[in-house]
Amino acid sequence: MTGYFSSPFPRRASVGVDVGGVMVGGGAPVVVQSMTNTDTADVDQTVAQVAALHRAGSEIVRITVDRDESAAAVPRIRERLLRLGVNVPLVGDFHYIGHKLLADHPACAEALAKYRINPGNVGFKDKKDRQFAAIVEMAIRYDKPVRIGVNWGSLDQELLTRLMDDNQAQGSPRTAQEVMREAIVQSAILSAEMAEEIGLGRDRIILSAKVSGVQDLIAVYTELATRSNHALHLGLTEAGMGTKGIVASSAAMGILLQQGIGDTIRISLTPEPNGDRTREVQVSQELLQTMGFRQFVPIVAACPGCGRTTSTVFQELAQSIQADIRKNMPVWRERYPGVENLKVAVMGCIVNGPGESKHADIGISLPGTGETPTAPVFIDGKKAATLRGPSIAQDFEKMVADYIEQRYGHGKAAAE
Numbered sequence: 190m191t192g193y194f195s196s197p198f199p200r201r202a203s204v205g206v207d208v209g210g211v212m213v214g215g216g217a218p219v220v221v222q223s224m225t226n227t228d229t230a231d232v233d234q235t236v237a238q239v240a241a242l243h244r245a246g247s248e249i250v251r252i253t254v255d256r257d258e259s260a261a262a263v264p265r266i267r268e269r270l271l272r273l274g275v276n277v278p279l280v281g282d283f284h285y286i287g288h289k290l291l292a293d294h295p296a297c298a299e300a301l302a303k304y305r306i307n308p309g310n311v312g313f314k315d316k317k318d319r320q321f322a323a324i325v326e327m328a329i330r331y332d333k334p335v336r337i338g339v340n341w342g343s344l345d346q347e348l349l350t351r352l353m354d355d356n357q358a359q360g361s362p363r364t365a366q367e368v369m370r371e372a373i374v375q376s377a378i379l380s381a382e383m384a385e386e387i388g389l390g391r392d393r394i395i396l397s398a399k400v401s402g403v404q405d406l407i408a409v410y411t412e413l414a415t416r417s418n419h420a421l422h423l424g425l426t427e428a429g430m431g432t433k434g435i436v437a438s439s440a441a442m443g444i445l446l447q448q449g450i451g452d453t454i455r456i457s458l459t460p461e462p463n464g465d466r467t468r469e470v471q472v473s474q475e476l477l478q479t480m481g482f483r484q485f486v487p488i489v490a491a492c493p494g495c496g497r498t499t500s501t502v503f504q505e506l507a508q509s510i511q512a513d514i515r516k517n518m519p520v521w522r523e524r525y526p527g528v529e530n531l532k533v534a535v536m537g538c539i540v541n542g543p544g545e546s547k548h549a550d551i552g553i554s555l556p557g558t559g560e561t562p563t564a565p566v567f568i569d570g571k572k573a574a575t576l577r578g579p580s581i582a583q584d585f586e587k588m589v590a591d592y593i594e595q596r597y598g599h600g601k602a603a604a605e
Contacts, residue, residue, distance in 0.1 A: 396421055
């Protein structure tokens, strides 16, 4: 039982794009992707991080391809990942010299599942269209999709200047911010039209238009969604570190997703030094799951605590179960199909504890301050046991494990 409602807005109709076996757009579930921050030329480090991101739930992983050494490493990275059983689509992130790297390293061009092109820095002056066309022609030759990724930090200056000049000639000119937004949208659409004229099918093109302001992102993607039916990649660039980055990305993308806009997302978080890169994957999953669009991991519902819950037992138990779920999900996905729909409740007192526990698949209501030191456990809405003594937490964790095995594993099959 998930207890979620679907969005009141229909999904925006978009043309589906197959990225290495993962469908983006065309009505497919919103895809979670991530990006490495290793030196791609360092095969060992890159393989380790891609594998970690994939285990955390990233369905597509992007890697930087910025020089010959990086391009030469891509086939080895792909081969090593496959030997590890990690069959995740790799996207090559190209800037400035992507046309040259793809031409000089055909094995790299073949190993990648998608190419990312930035129309703002693919080339300048008379070289721009020629070098953009060269990458598109490579995509056609190797039958690869592309993401045309516009970023306001590297926006096509010729286009922006022309729009600014045209705006000044108007009787009632728009603000500079409005012109900037229009330039971003036009850059994406014009680039897609050029790619299609060269011969790349619409079912091989994904668009993105990233900015760092929440309101700018909402405005740009809302406009882009009305003027194009290409699959859209959502992301707030330079979102920042910690809570700020999570809140900003979730606020912007949550609004767009609720309106049916967005086919794949990446939440770009600046990690702490030596921090866990997989954090961005978890946040993306939690955003989609919280909004009711997808289910990735069992939900652990826990009360926030108040004066009735001076004990930290329920907090520690909720944290322990959540950590155990994250640790085991790579195995559980294969062993227990459907386990991602499980809901566990860990409540801290009698006020809402029994009720919340009944609404979960399995839940426990721990004693609050001054309450009898017993903890009723509810399974599938019915009271199943009452736990007592110093091992309440351990006993409940075992009951959760047994429930998962019985409902989603061989225990369920045997019972049937």
